Amino acid sequence: MAISETTRAQMREVLVRYPRKRSALMPLLHLAQADDGYVSADGISVVADLVGLTDAEVTAVATFYTMYLKQESGHVRVGVCINSLCALLGGDEIWDALVDHCGVGTNQTTDDGTITLERIECQAACTHAPVMTANWEFLDDMTVAKARHVVDDVRSGRSVQSTRGPAVRTFADAGRVIAGVDDGLVAEGDHRDDRMLAGLRIAQQNGDADRSAEAERQGASKVKGR
Ligand code: FES
Incomplete structure (x- = not known):
């Protein structure tokens, strides 16, 4: 499928942020993927042309990282x-329930x-x-019940609210954000709660004030720059 003009314009916007064109390769691949739903041959050619690499070099990157899809x-x-x-806390049970509920396995649609x-690895x-x-x-x-509910809502076209961010958007919208296109939703949702800050509080109680203050400052700047 041909990469749209809108996506090509976004690629050019992202490209000029990088001192070396080839450094924009990965965000541009996310944009190509947002357009087609996977990294197509056309997407690879468009990106290669913009960053000054060969199709083979871009393909090597696109096929190495699992976030770039072949289908x-x-x-x-x-x-x-x-x-x-x-x-241990229920992920295996949830996985089995969703496979059964959706009738597909891993990386299947x-x-x-x-x-x-x-199946995803630790998300920190x-x-x-x-x-x-x-x-x-x-x-x-x-x-298990909440997981089935999420899937049913998506399949019925109902909005799904994430726990600490905005409502779940489309695969294409999410890919554009990953590439660095501002969706204006950075302040949506609660990013930190008591459980996440428990370690910080213990450090403060133990008098490790300098390190805990620095950790808090870093946490705040990460949230701002998210
Ligand atoms: S093990 Fe699942 S988020 Fe860390």
Whole structure:
């Protein structure tokens, strides 16, 4: 499928942020993927031309990283964390339930094209295990019932609210944000809560004030720059 003019314009906007064109390769691949639902041959050629690399060099990168897809994604990629903490607290059970509920396995898409299921690694969100993601937005403290509900809402076209971010957007919208296109939603949702800050509070109670203040400052700047 041909890359749209809108996406080409966004690629040029992102490209000029980088002192060396080739440094923009990965964000541009996300834009190509947002347009086609996967990284197509046309997407590779357009990106190669913009960053001054060969199609073969861009293909080498696109086929190395698992976030770049070789086949079209469903509208929402539903990820279930299957690493140790989430798995022990119910992630394995959630995964099995969703496979059964959706009738597809890992990296497979439902017949209606709405859901692609994937097994994901630790999202550094273990404070709220078991964790799922929907187009990379967090869904914390999941249960089998809540997971089925998320899938049913997506398939019925109902909005799904992430736990600490905006409502879940389309695969294309999420890909554009990953590439660095501002969607104006940075302030949506609660980013930190008591459980996430428990370690910080213990450090403060132990009198480790300098390190805890620095950690808090870094946490705040990460949220701002998100
Ligand atoms: S093990 Fe699932 S978020 Fe860390």
